[in-house]
Amino acid sequence: MKQKQYLTPEFINQLTADSKLNLENLIILTCAIFIASIGLNMNSTAAIIGAMLISPLMSPLLAIGTGLAIYDTHLIRNGVSTIITEVVISLIASTTYFYFSPLSYASQEILVRTSPTIWDVMIAFFGGTAGIIGASKMKATNIVPGVAIATALMPPLCTVGYSIASGNLNYFLGSGYLFLINVIFIILTAFFGAKIMNWLNKPGQKHPGILHLPTYKEVLFIAGLLLLLIPSVLSAKQMVQKSIAQNNVHHLITKEFKDTSIIKEDINEQTKTINLTISGSKANMKKIKRVKQRLQDYHLSGYSLNVIQVAQLNASTEAQIDNRITSIITQQQQAEKKKREQQLQKQSKQNKKIAKMSRDINSVTAVSSSDTKKNSIIIELNKSLSHDQKEALIVKIKDKYPNIDKVDFVLKDD
Structure with a gap:
């Protein structure tokens, strides 16, 4: 019985051709960019799925992973140059679209791509696995459609463009991190998939085995990947906690x-506050007080309950109040955001002025506390100072900035 070949020359040649940058792929990429951007802007899931299906971003990533596995520098160069070019074009096009778009608000489709979790890592991992197997089995440029949808490379990349156009650093970091996760784990699974297929191609030869003690470089690589996963794990934890709180x-x-008729339900995870707006006369103050005392029975210890009770309303009035409450909450959130931004600007100016107080100061970092007006700062020194020199510097700083409660020193790494 003839041994089945996985990494055939035809597969490598086809992967090389698919990873090359050509006019056809650039046209398809441009179409995918604008379809994804419009879908994100208009909150259209169908348009976003369409952009995923036609996006050519998957092939160069598979080429990079396979090239690394079989030590094919030509394949690696093709993949790297293509993906860099495609990413740059995507960012320019999506940023330009969102900059001129009259719809400047962040839709739900944009927001969900700014908080990546460990589940996104798993999707990228299994999507990359299916992608390399599908690419090795299928002809031409047909990659399994489900893989293209699952890995979702184009939407987070266009969300990065939205972040640049709107100047939102948090969205930029979140969507950029999601795209980075997808890219790295697609390449990684393509690498391992190609390694395994290459191993299966040579059953007659003696192999040291797939499992072996990792080298120093492999240990560093694995450690880097684990560090990369930390933000996604923390984000997933917050999502699970929020989901549990909502269910409770x-x-x-x-x-x-x-x-009782519930008009509005809002949970603020930062302040641990549950806001309920109800109508009718069923819930009296005595009952509301009893409910507040029983929050721990619903696993809501640490949360506070605010209940706003209004008279019995008709459907039209309920809708008006609902819109009004939503508007008030939005205004409060915007006011809090503006206050935080002003505080950060004030701290930045203060840090720069403190840094100019001594040539021995390299940088200053402010650490604010939400429950007090006192602040702490961390001063990075260019050289080591004596205890008396540090005390004199602390006195000088506190004389000018009484709001600073604590000063810590660290030595700049040479």
């Missing part, structure tokens, strides 16, 4: 306010 609040409402 829903259970509380179902049990304690079953005879």
Whole structure:
């Protein structure tokens, strides 16, 4: 029985051809960029899926992973040059679109791509695995459509463009991190897939085995990947906690306010506050007080409950109040955001002035506390100072900035 070949010359040649940058791929890429950008802008899931299906971003990543596995520098160069060019074109095009778009708000489709979690890592991992297997089995440029949808390279890249156009650093970091996760783990799974297929191609030869002690470079590489996963794990933890809290609040409402009409339900995870707006006369103050005392029974210890009760309303009035409450919450969130931005600007100016107080200061970092007006700063020194020199510097700083409560020193790494 003839041994099945996985990494055939035809497959390598086809992967090389698919990873080359050509006019056809650039046209397809441009179409995918604008379809994804419009879909994100208009909150259209169908348009975003369409952009994923026609996006040519997958092939160069598979080429890079396969090239690394079989030590094919030509294939690696093709993939790297193509993906860099495609990313640059995508960012320019999507940033230009969002800059001139009259719809400047962040839609739900944009927001979901600014908080990547460990599940996005798993999707990229399994998507890359399916992608390299599908590419080795299929002809021409047909990559499994489900892989293109699952790995979702184009939407987070266009979200980065939106972040640049809107000047939102948090969105930029979140969407950029999501795109980076997808890119790295698609390349990684393509690498391991090609390694395994190459190993299966040579059953008659003696192999040291797939499992072996990792080298020093491999240990560093694995450690780097694990560090890369930390933000996604933390984000997933926050998402799970938020989902659990929402479920517990829903259970509380179902049990304690079953005879009451709930107009608005809002959970603020930062302040641990549950805001409920209800209508009708069923919930009196005594009942509301009892519910507040029973929050721990619904696993909501640490949360506070605010209940706004209004008279019985008709459907039209309820809608008006709902819109009004939403508007008030939005205004409060915007005011808090503006306050934080002003505080950061003030701290930045203060840090620069403190840094100029001594030539021995390399940089100053402010550490604010949300529950006090006092602040702490960390001063990075160019050289080591004596205890008396540090004390004199602290006195000088506190004389000018009484709001600074604590000063810590670290030595600049040479």
